[in-house]
Amino acid sequence: MIRAIALDDEILALRIIENYAGKIENLSLEKIFNTQSDAQRYLHKFPVDLIFLDIEMPSKNGIDFYKSISQNTKVIFTTAYSDYAVDAFSINAVDYLLKPFSFERFKTAVEKVKLNSVNDDVDYLSIRADYKLHKINFNDIVLIEGLDDYIQIHLKDHSKITARSSMKSILEKLSEKEFIRVHRSYIVPVNSILTIVNRNIHIGEFVIPIGETYKEGVMAIVNQ
Known part of the structure; x- marks a missing residue:
């Protein structure tokens, strides 16, 4: 299921999107917004997979608004102006719909x-952080750590990427065969679970506790 919102300062445009979205299987239009501030507040609390986004709006330009979003969210621009197409695709917009469409x-x-979502799950994680879209190869991930409303991805080159996301949301974007949640604050690659001492997983310099809730799943992997 693709969870989406729509943001446009024109109510009629939102109603059209709402009508179209209701006809498509596996697309859930969760909310519609006609102000950027309301949409921003929603996105801080609820991750979505897709935004239908107008460009010419009274406050911030839609492209700039999208760049300011920290969570990994795909975008389809819906606009009456063709002038922004190059800028839109330069930030990896899925599509650019010219009104009336x-x-x-x-x-x-x-x-x-839908196609891009399948491809994203094959061998890399796509996530927005620091005003950029990062594509991280699964093999480069050492572990993912939960920090309140953020997650921190530790990479093999010792760098870190911090993004606004819940652990549940990030886990949905990872391969179930390659990653497992071992604690409410940690997700690790399955093939890294080699050494367990006193209910702690040792991955390089990291010592990661195994949460009681996740113990059974971890032990099932160890005993395979």
């Missing part, structure tokens, strides 16, 4: 999201 054109754009 048909239901078939809308559906085609959503199908691209």
